[in-house]
Amino acid sequence: MLTFVARKLGGLIATLVVASVVIFAVLEVLPGDPASLMLGVNAQPDTIAALRSELGLDQPAAARYLSWVGGFFVGDFGISYTYRVPVAELIADRAMVSLPLALMALILSTAIALPLGTLAAAGHNRWPDVSIMSFAQLGVAVPNFWFGILLVYLFAVTLRWLPAGGFAGWDAGLGPAFASLALPAIALALPQAAILARVMRSALLDVLHEDYIRTARAKGLTAGSTIWRHGVRNALIPVLTILGLQFAFLIAGTIIIENVFYLPGLGRLIFQAVAQRDLIVVQSLVVLLVASVVTVNFLVDLAYAWVDPRLRHGRR
Amino acid sequence: MSEARPRSAHAGRRSVFARALAHPSFLIGVSIAALLLAAALLSLVWTPYSVAEVVVSDRLQPPTLAHWLGTDAFGRDVFSMILVGTRNSLGVAVIAVAIGIGIGVPLGLASAAEGGLLDDVLMRGSDLVFAFPALVTAVMITAIFGPGAVNAIIAIGIFNIPVFARVTRGAARGLWSREFVLAARVAGKTPARITVEHILPNVASLIVVQGTIQFALAILAEAGLSYVGLGTQPPAPSWGKMLNDAQTLTAIAPWLALTPGLAIVFAVLGFNLLGDGLRDVLDPRLERRR
Numbered sequence: 001m002l003t004f005v006a007r008k009l010g011g012l013i014a015t016l017v018v019a020s021v022v023i024f025a026v027l028e029v030l031p032g033d034p035a036s037l038m039l040g041v042n043a044q045p046d047t048i049a050a051l052r053s054e055l056g057l058d059q060p061a062a063a064r065y066l067s068w069v070g071g072f073f074v075g076d077f078g079i080s081y082t083y084r085v086p087v088a089e090l091i092a093d094r095a096m097v098s099l100p101l102a103l104m105a106l107i108l109s110t111a112i113a114l115p116l117g118t119l120a121a122a123g124h125n126r127w128p129d130v131s132i133m134s135f136a137q138l139g140v141a142v143p144n145f146w147f148g149i150l151l152v153y154l155f156a157v158t159l160r161w162l163p164a165g166g167f168a169g170w171d172a173g174l175g176p177a178f179a180s181l182a183l184p185a186i187a188l189a190l191p192q193a194a195i196l197a198r199v200m201r202s203a204l205l206d207v208l209h210e211d212y213i214r215t216a217r218a219k220g221l222t223a224g225s226t227i228w229r230h231g232v233r234n235a236l237i238p239v240l241t242i243l244g245l246q247f248a249f250l251i252a253g254t255i256i257i258e259n260v261f262y263l264p265g266l267g268r269l270i271f272q273a274v275a276q277r278d279l280i281v282v283q284s285l286v287v288l289l290v291a292s293v294v295t296v297n298f299l300v301d302l303a304y305a306w307v308d309p310r311l312r313h314g315r316r
Numbered sequence: 317m318s319e320a321r322p323r324s325a326h327a328g329r330r331s332v333f334a335r336a337l338a339h340p341s342f343l344i345g346v347s348i349a350a351l352l353l354a355a356a357l358l359s360l361v362w363t364p365y366s367v368a369e370v371v372v373s374d375r376l377q378p379p380t381l382a383h384w385l386g387t388d389a390f391g392r393d394v395f396s397m398i399l400v401g402t403r404n405s406l407g408v409a410v411i412a413v414a415i416g417i418g419i420g421v422p423l424g425l426a427s428a429a430e431g432g433l434l435d436d437v438l439m440r441g442s443d444l445v446f447a448f449p450a451l452v453t454a455v456m457i458t459a460i461f462g463p464g465a466v467n468a469i470i471a472i473g474i475f476n477i478p479v480f481a482r483v484t485r486g487a488a489r490g491l492w493s494r495e496f497v498l499a500a501r502v503a504g505k506t507p508a509r510i511t512v513e514h515i516l517p518n519v520a521s522l523i524v525v526q527g528t529i530q531f532a533l534a535i536l537a538e539a540g541l542s543y544v545g546l547g548t549q550p551p552a553p554s555w556g557k558m559l560n561d562a563q564t565l566t567a568i569a570p571w572l573a574l575t576p577g578l579a580i581v582f583a584v585l586g587f588n589l590l591g592d593g594l595r596d597v598l599d600p601r602l603e604r605r606r
Contacts, residue, residue: 015444022444026456141584143536145543146559146577153566153573245446252451252540259544260563270452271544274459282459290447297447 004305012298019290024065027283055081068283077284082276087284090269097167098265101181102254105188110243112193114232117200121235122227124205132197139194144253148187148260155183165262184261188253192246199242203235210234237307244300248293335597342593348586356403365393367400367553376569385575388561394572397553398579404465404554405583408547409534411469413527416476421523423477424484425515428492429507438485442478450475450537454546465554468547472537476530483526487519521598528591532584539580555580 035051036043052058056067071077077087120132156164162183168176207213208231216226255267262268266285273281336342364384371391379386385394427438454471461467491497491514500510541547542556550557555576562572 011440011443014440015447018444019447023456027459029460137588138581138585141532141536141581141588143539143543143556143577143580143584145540145556146573146580149559149563149566149573149577152563153570157567248446248449252449255451256540256544270455274455277459282455286448286452286456289449289452293449294443294447 001305005302008298008301012294015294016291019294020069020287021065023283023286023290024061024068027279028061055079068280072287078280080273080278080281082273082278083281087281090281091266091285091288094264094266094269096170097181097263098254098258098267101184101188101257101263101265102250104181104185105192105250105254106243108185108189109192109196112189113196114200114239116193117197117239118204118227118232120197120201121204121208121231122223129201133201136194136197139191140198142191142194144187144191145256145260147190148184148257151183151187152261165260167263167265180261180263184257184263187260188250188257192250192253195246196239196242200235200239203238204231206238207231207234237304240300240303240307244297247296251289251293332597336593339593339597341589342597345586345588345590345593348582349590352402352406352583352586355399356406359396359399359403363393363396363399365396367392367396368551369393376565376572378569378571386569386571388558388572389565389569392553394558394575397558398555398575400553401555401558401576401579402583404548404552405535405538405580408465408469408472408538409531412472412476412534412538413530415469415473416480416530417523417527420477420480420482421484424481424486425488425511425519427481427485428488428515429511435485438481442482445474445478448475451540451544451546454541458546463546463549465548465552468538468541471541471546472534475537476534479530480523480526483522484519487522488515491515491518521594524598525591525595528587528594532587532591535580535583535587 035048035055035057039048039051049058056064059067068078075088077091079085080087080090083090116132116136120129123129152164155162163180165180167180170177204227208227213226213230216230217223221229254265255270257263258265258267259271266289270282270285272278273285336346369392371387374383374387374391375389377383377387377391383393383395385398387393388397423438427435450471453474454467457467457471488511497510497514500514505513538547538554539556539559542554543560545557545560548554548557558576559573562569562576566573
């Protein structure tokens with residue numbers, strides 16, 4: 001197990017290093033000097049030069065890369081060019097919207113998908129299966145931002161049950177805060193749930209063809225408790241992998257959904273930062289997003305190996 | 317050369333059409349794809365109204381006989397915009413998938429044939445690409461070149477490369493240990509020739525199936541990018557952009573948010589069904605339990 005973890009950890013670190021170099025290099029070729037952008041067109045050349053040296057922009061690229069990456073280890077992501085506050089503060093502030101949203105969507109989609117997928121596999125080729133899979137086929141095709149617009153129209157514009165957008169803030173209390181995140185979380189969760197339900201169904205169907213399931217039935221277990229005790233638990237392994245892979249899509253979805261509901265999260269921040277050429281914010285955000293995707297997949301790999309010992313020994 | 321192929325490829329070929337005609341999701345998928353293609357081609361030569369035509373007096377009309385799907389805030393005909401949007405969506409998807417196949421498949425084939433360092437580099441490289449959600453890639457490209465349909469194509473295309481490389485590599489690796497490939501090696505064929513003559517024909521159906529699924533994903537991704545303003549730029553109509561415009565108007569013109577979304581669902585559903593159908597039709601050995 002230790003060699004397995006070490007190998008995976010090595011891969012994780014290598015990916016992060018290469019990704020950070022790529023991100024830095026790509027944004028390095030960006031036209032437009034942040035210092036002149038910040039000061040406007042009427043700025044004097046020596047004022048620009050002074051700001052450039054204050055921001056460290058006059059340093060060579062390699063030095064700036066190292067100080068940027070080094071800063072990550074002490075929580076110093078630099079100072080935002082436009083907001084003039086530490087990037088770490090800015091990101092932490094916005095993450096208080098994005099993380100709960102992503103988490104709510106994840107919990108919701110899992111809570112919908114696993115029972116439905118199980119039900120579909122248990123009623124294989126009968127009406128529960130056919131109807132659930134038809135909905136899933138449709139759900140996969142529905143763009144989450146369109147679903148979000150429809151939800152707003154129904155629950156905010158017509159029924160007036162929930163806010164159409166914006167974020168009340170956690171200071172306003174849990175009720176209003178969750179109310180502003182409810183529709184976005186549903187919009188994010190349903191298309192995800194459709195994918196996950198399909199995976200759960202096919203994973204469970206694969207498991208149900210195993211010999212140990214026949215043995216369990218032969219020794220007198222009912223169909224229901226066979227599926228629950230031997231089927232579902234084994235089917236969760238592939239489901240977990242897909243859940244990890246879906247994380248990248250969840251992040252992309254969160255970025256888009258925040259725009260539908262005007263939520264002040266990381267997704268809105270990244271668009272504002274791109275529009276304002278706030279390079280340091282874009283860089284740090286992209287690195288954080290990439291790091292979170294890689295880390296989640298690393299954790300899934302570990303969980304996978306912990307559940308299924310065959311993988312630890314490299315037998316795939 | 318053909319003697320060396322697995323027999324099932326031949327045995328299955330005669331009945332491909334018979335299987336296709338009996339496969340409901342394949343038939344539905346093909347019909348939807350054909351309809352969308354026809355709409356896209358039609359929009360090249362004819363649309364009910366010009367999508368550049370702004371008639372302010374006709375703005376925000378509900379669906380009527382003159383404007384089947386109503387008009388938008390500038391008085392443009394929504395049906396015409398949907399038609400042109402079809403062309404835009406299919407165009408972006410075709411090129412993005414072509415980039416994935418054109419680069420990913422040769423990489424996957426080479427990686428399966430060579431193994432070793434090339435294989436390691438390819439696998440780590442695809443891990444790296446998968447770490448960047450396509451949307452994040454698009455944000456970075458937009459930060460450099462400014463927004464546009466080409467960015468969407470590049471971002472989706474980059475994401476597709478490792479998808480095809482991995483699918484091809486996985487299938488091709490399994491084939492390299494098969495008897496007919498061993499026979500070809502014994503006969504003195506080079507790895508490159510074996511790849512072209514024996515491996516590629518046997519992974520082709522898998523690539524077609526994956527291509528269809530990626531096509532559906534590309535349509536979804538393009539709509540998302542256009543919606544947030546990173547894809548196709550106005551005044552060119554695109555489904556995602558139309559939804560963005562419609563969003564602020566849902567209280568007074570809810571129909572505007574309906575049709576572009578339905579168009580996206582229709583297209584994605586169609587190509588997904590086509591992919592599922594093709595998988596069963598082209599290679600019955602891969603048929604899922606149903």
